[in-house]
Amino acid sequence: MSVEGTCPVCEAEVNLKEDVLVSEIFSCPDCHSILVVDSIYDHQVSLKEAPAIEEDWGQ
Amino acid sequence: MTRLALLHSTIRKEEKLIIESSIKKGVEVNLIDLREIILDPVRFEVNFDLALERSVSTVKGNYAISFFESLGVPVLNSLKVATICQDKFLTSMCLLKAGVPTPKFALAFDLEKAIEAVDYLGGFPVIIKPPLGSWGRLLAKINDLDALEAIFEHKDLLGGPQHKALYMQEYVEKNGHDIRAFVIGPEVICAVYRISEHWITNTARGAKTENCLLSDELVEIAGQAAQAVGGGLLALDIFETEDGFKVNEVNHTMEFRNSEGPTGVSISSAIVDYCLRYLKENRFKNNS
Structure with missing residues (x-):
């Protein structure tokens, strides 16, 4: 069973795998905005735009 | 059951792979979002055996390592290693001091x-x-x-x-590629070529990866470089020059999503295995 949410940018319906985690990032399949999972409840995810890359980000 | 704390901020593909490998090995994973906790040594309750620092933010990661090490928790990579690897100048100094060829x-x-x-x-x-x-x-x-x-x-x-x-x-002429070698503890487990027409060959900038066979010379220099910065879970960027290999940088929270496929090596599995081995060796040291 997939987990569903709505892209906050283009309002596309987004289906994610069941093992999705809070704080996970991915691209919206429709508008390609980088999104982050804010919360998960009962197979519904709340999504928000991922934070912009900061100067100390990396590996 | 071993309890592993995964210190993270944004969760990338790499963190998912590490979680998946941990679960397969029967390791309990405690996800700690560094943006959601207070690093308060009086109130923080440690309920895990080892922390694996995987923060995409270097600053947050470094403070977290300092914090948990000060509480007596084993952390990978250690503060010493992270401090060196996050700073290109300190890394270069360590490589030079250890006699590792570097630009x-x-x-x-x-x-x-x-x-x-x-x-x-x-x-x-x-x-x-x-x-x-x-x-x-x-x-x-x-x-x-x-x-x-x-x-x-x-x-x-x-x-x-x-x-x-x-x-x-x-400036080192890379002829369209450099090498990323993955070193887990004492072992060089695999390497990839990072290929790009641009002089910057980071995969974050679009470089493609292909498997790179481990020659004796590559294994030797990668192993030496990893030990020069303290050893641990490391990814080395290496130039292949007319004068031989030169180690450019060492990364301490390695990204590897584009390298497991071409090499056929589960880097995430090797990371979890090393965490378990490190914990065992550390316990032994603490008990002796």
Whole structure:
């Protein structure tokens, strides 16, 4: 069973795998905005735009 | 059951792979979002055996390592290793001290001194990098004096404190690729070529990866470089030059999503195995 949410940018319906985690990032399949999972409840995810890359980000 | 704390901020593909490998090995994973906790040594309750630092933010990761090490928790990578690897100048110094071949480098705070350093580096072009930086961000290939003056002025007027330190490196002709070697503890487990038409060969900037066979020479130099910075869970960026291999940088929160496929090696599994081994060895040390 997939987990569903709505892209906050283009309002596309987004289906994610069941093992999705809070704080996970991915691209919206429709508008390609980088999104982050804010919360998960009962197979519904709340999504928000991922934070912009900061100067100390990396590996 | 071993309890592993995964210290994270944004969760990337790599963290998912590590979680998946941990679960397969019967390791309990405690996800700790560093943005959601207070690093309070009095109130923080440690309910795990070892922390694996995987924060995409270097600053948050470093404070978290310091915090948990001070509470007596084993952390990978250690603060010593993270402190060296996050800073390109400190990394270069360690490599040089250990006799590991590395591109010529210099650090200057002043334009006149930077111009002098160019001579030492063999003349233009030279590369300027932020000492603390990643993903090929803000790298500059300086082809002449005009460009050096312009970059220096921009950094001087617009940059934060760390941009006042001008880390410079000789330009090495990479012929369209460099090597990323993965070193887990004492073992060089695999390597990939990072291929790009651009002189910047970070996968974050679009470089493609292909498997790189581990030659004896590559294993030796990668192993030496990893130990030079303290050893642990490391990914090394290596140039293949006419004079042999030169170690460019060492990464301590490695990204590997594009490398498991081409190499056929589960880097995430090797990371979890090393965590378990490290914990066992650490317990032994603590008990002896």
